[in-house]
Amino acid sequence: MRAQGLWALAWRRLRADRVAMVSLAVVLAFLLMVVLSASGLIVADWEQEVGVSYAPPGFAATPAAGTTVTPAAPAAPPQALPDNVFDPIADDIRALRAQLAARQGHGGAAADAVEMYGVVDPLADDLAALRAQAGEGQGGVVAGGGRRATLPFGADKWGHDIIRKTIKGGETSIVVGVVAALLAVGLGTLFGALSGYCGGVVDDLFNWFYSIFTAIPSVLMILAVAAVLQQKGVLTMVLILGLTGWTGPYRLIRAEYIKHKTREYVLAADAIGASHWRRMFGHIFPNVSHVALVQMSILVVGFIKAEVILSFLGFGVPVGVVSWGSMLNEAQNELILGRWWQLTAAAIAMALLVTAFSLFTDALRDALDPKVKQ
Known part of the structure; x- marks a missing residue:
């Protein structure tokens, strides 16, 4: 009987973890939502002003949508x-x-x-x-322009439905967080593998670049790259975060490759004639992939938060594009007025995705860790 490979064993371990499978389902649901939103199949009309300004959630004590708004019944008949x-x-x-x-x-x-x-x-x-x-x-005023007085999840100051706005904002934030984290982890893994495996001049060169990037505070580095690009948009934010966030994965992956390149299984692969590229990514990388996954989980969470900071400083999404960061930025002023529903919707969506993604990547790390035997 042929022995199962590393990935088959990891999938078998992962399926046995119920929390991991539920987290995977949540992450896949968010990714499906992003695909449907980007294709225009859902929330394509999120900018439609369907409610009055700051329409409260439907469960609040407000008149039903489309009904006549009249004052409290006085003792005498109300004057027209x-x-x-x-x-x-x-x-x-x-x-x-x-x-x-x-x-x-x-x-x-x-x-x-x-x-x-x-x-x-x-x-x-x-x-x-x-x-x-x-x-x-006659005897009252109906909400103008067909706008509703209440919505299930409330409305912002322009009358946009909060649930539609949250879904559309998730498209931007998830794309920025996931794609930028993939770019940062990909660069960090590639640079760390080359540096740790090759050593010598190659290692010195990458360490020199690493020292330059880490010598500058991360916020200043992000602002410097944003000022150089001088263009707002999702692609710009992905490049800003990806090109400045590779240093953490690089340091950890480099250390793992230095440790693994002298192990017996790598020397055996060298003895049978395996190429350097195959030894680096066919033999060593599966045994250190759990480190990259942990960094991926951390960076997705950090980059979603960084998108909020960039939007607040004016380097984030342009006008007309919504994200969870821009929603939280708007919610700062709304809280003073007691309008809490936009903040709640964006915060719950972000917390749900971040928690599910963290739990899934932790379980996947354990499933891929060769030291864990099940």
């Missing part, structure tokens, strides 16, 4: 609202025009009335359009 709630003196202007027309008579009164109408009420056409949009009702 004026014809135009946007222009409370419209009735007085109309009466004034009627008096002027009666004084001047009907001959030539039309021109005078039009002239007076233009002088006294220059915004009449705009107010008429607002009345049509507002949908005046």
Whole structure:
């Protein structure tokens, strides 16, 4: 019977861990959400203003969507609202025009009335359009433009549905966090493997680059790269974070390769004629891949947080693009007004993804660790 390989054994160990499988399902659900959002199959209309400004969540004690908003019932019947709630003196202007027309008579009164109408009420056409949009009702005012007074997860100050905005923001944040972490871990692993395995001049060269990058504080390095690129966007943030975050994986992978390159299984591979590239990535890397996975988990979490910082400093997503970072940035001012739902939605989505991803990568690290025997 043929013995199972490293990856087959790791998958068997992983399937036995229920927490790992549940975490994998959550991560895959988020990734599927990103694909569907990017393709436009879901939340393509997230910018549609479906609710009133700062519409509270549906479970709050507010009137139902589309119903008439009326004051509390007083002892006496409520007085009817004026014809135009946007222009409370419209009735007085109309009466004034009627008096002027009666004084001047009907001959030539039309021109005078039009002239007076233009002088006294220059915004009449705009107010008429607002009345049509507002949908005046007898005894109350319905939410204007078909906007809803409440939404299941609330709305922001522009009336955007928070749940749709959170899904669309997750597309940006997850792409930035995962792709930038893949870039950083890929560069760190490649540089660390070359440095640790080859040694000599190659090791000195990569250590020189490593010393330069680590001598500069990470925040200043990120801002320096952002200033050089001088362009906002998802690709820019991926490059900024990926090109500045490879130093941690490099240091750990280099140390592992220095330790493993003299092991018996590597010397045996050399004896049977395996190439240097095959020894580096076919024999050594599977035995140190758990280190790269741990770094991947840490960097995804850190890069999602870094996207928040970049958006706050003005180097993040451009205007018109939403992310969890931009949502948290907006929520700072909303909390002062007691509008907590945007912060809650973004924070819960971020915490759920980060927790699931961390648990899954921890389980995958244990499954790939050759020291763990099951």
